[in-house]
Amino acid sequence: MSNATLKKRTGPVPVLTAEEAVRLIPDGATVAFSGAGGGIVEATAVIEALADRYHKEQQPSGLTYLHTTGLGDRADRGMSPIAIAGLCAKAIGGHWGQSPRMSELAETNQIEAYCFPQGVITQLFRSTAAGHPGILSHVGLGSFVDPRQQGGKLNEHTTKELVRLMEIDGKEWLFYPSIKPDVAIIRGTTADTDGYITMEDEPTFLDVLSIAQATKNSGGIVIVQVQRMVQARSQHPKTIKIPGFLVDAVVVVPEQMQTYQTESNRYMSGDLLAVQGGIEPLQLTERKIIARRALMEAFPGAVANLGVGISDGVGYVAAEEGVGEALTFTVELGPIGGTPAKGIIFGATISPRAVLDQPYQFDFYDGGGLDVSFLSFAEMDQAGNVNVHKFNGKIMGVGGFIDIAQNSKKVVFSGTFTTGGLSVQVNDGKVDIAKEGRFRKIVPALADISFNGIEAAQNGKEVIFITERAVFQLTARGLMLCEIAPGIDLQRDILDLLAFEPLISPELKLMDARLFQEEPMGLKQEWNAATV
Structure with a gap:
């Protein structure tokens, strides 16, 4: 199925295998990924299929990766499977350490590498979706992201200045340019046959909607991995996180895990309230x-x-x-209230009171x-x-x-x-x-x-x-x-x-x-x- 066919669809959403979906990614594309540490909202099957295709065919090549936060388990999962020189040419990420093989590519000067604040990247997706040239922010002034220091560049191979220092009415600001994704690889829980996506089992929403909007309005392709399919219009409209017209292809993975550690923890999805005192105390260390x-x-x-x-x-x-x-x-990923999880699934929360989209959480923080x-x-x-x-x-x-x-x-x-x-x-x-x-x-x-x-x-x-x-x-x-x-x-x-x-x-x-x-x-x- 061609990219053009996907963009013109008027009927049911195409349901593809992960292997078929990654064939939609052209050489040189900018690919935006959803996800956080521990497998939260990570399209694991699609990422692994992308790695497999490159190992077999050396295609696609020269990709730019764009991710808000850190995907992975601080070892071999997350972005680590696609941390391959040749497949990846450049990466812009908020966090790198969860996928150490990506860090190694940057440390050894095999790719261009930038690190921007997580809130800035998540807000950039929203800005790109709206057709803005970028965002002005005070966030990053005086840090390594400031162009008077490293400008967010992580190695010697990275020379292009992306961040600009500007002054408005005597006050300093940093200008971060919008980045247009060609492909989005994101995740939900359920898709209906028209491509409308819900996220009822996910610990948080992250910025999947903003990524989808930014990609679609940039003329790109949106691929969504889900656990199950249901009939169109069978889900309550207020539970829909991504409307079907933004979705070009769905990959159904029945064995999709909620996190690397949980199949479906109902406390993390906010469906159940944990009994007070039911959380095991920390040892005295x-x-x-x-x-x-x-x-x-x-x-x-x-x-x-x-x-x-x-x-x-x-x-x-x-x-x-x-x-x-x-x-x-x-927690910056969106949960409010409850008890934030620790370790590699940090970002999930036990029995949250509310869950916001990540960009709105950072609006509150930055203000x-x-x-x-x-x-x-x-x-x-x-x-x-x-x-x-x-x-x-x-x-x-x-x-x-x-x-x-x-x-x-x-x-x-x-x-x-x-x-x-x-x-x-x-x-x-x-x-x-x-x-x-x-x-x-x-x-x-x-x-x-x-x-x-x-x-x-x-x-x-x-x-x-x-x-x-x-x-x-x-x-x-x-x-x-x-x-x-x-x-x-x-x-x-x-x-x-x-x-x-x-x-x-x-x-x-x-x-x-x-x-x-x-x-x-x-x-x-x-x-x-x-x-x-």
Whole structure:
């Protein structure tokens, strides 16, 4: 079936195999993918068929990949099967680390590679659909995406400047140009025979509608993988996420998983409400200590974001403390409320209160709607700059980090003090560093900046840095050590591991003793008393 035939259809939507669908992709096409880590809304069968076709025929070739967030399992799934030089010539992504073989292509200069903020890319799809030339945004100023730094370029092979610095009425903005997809590879749950798509089993909607609209209005082809087909008009119109006229071909995969880990978790799809207390508490490790201390920076009624990594434990601690309903957790992929999942299926949520399309979630974030965000750091320096996108030569990307950190009223960064073999034990309410990590994460100055601490301090943003042994606060003069854990030696376990002299608060105190006990901290009682 030709592309022209697909575009002119007036009858039922063509139902193709994954192998047939990828033959619609021409050489040199820009291909937009839906999906997030852990297989969320990922068209896995179509991606694998694309890889198989290239291995057999060396076609299509010279593709540009466009994806909002990171697909994969941090190993061989997601975008990794199609991380093939020759098949891919260029990639623009919000996050790379979930598909490490894509990162390797960029690290070895085999493709052009860009990393833009997740919110920017998802909004660009919507802008492209509307025929706009691009978007003006403050998101990314002062970071590696700023053209005065790297302009989002990830390697030496990438030379073209896509991001432009502009000034309007004396204020700086970044201009991100629209990118027109030739092909969309996206996923839903059910298609009717006219191509109308619902997403009832999916943990979130992501930006599938915006991708489909952008592709169709650019003259491209929209391929949707689903689990099942039903008769036309048999589904409630308010459940339709993608209208049939946007869909050129459907690939039915009856064995389609909800995530890599779940066939159909009804709590994640929002159909069932999890019993309070039914979520297993975290073990008392450095991760739980950090998550507990981070949660103390929240307050009743707060609207918060939870980031991936060590910070994803905050939602579980909140549930354990019985305060999960006292504040509203949001995840950049769209879920609101509930308990955000952790690990590779981060982005899914247990029993969410609502689920938005991803672009609208970022509209709220970018406008400053978040009261507090809980994010993880890979490296930070004495000025409060943070790097999460590229370290030790490895490309990870930023996801929604820049959008969230730059615009949240308060930012809580979490991470262990060192990494690489770090072993921490908690005994009798004290922290014991049984084995120090090989790599130091707090350095004098960063070469790659994902969050600009200097600009944040100038703007008066409240920024806290939490580790298992110390808490720092960002000041106009840089990092200030405010708290240390019981059992930690200030000189041996902190100062000797820093290649600079941090500011030390004249009111330096011990971290709360409740952080290091097995039983809950009693935050619910505290918060209830605070709201009386």
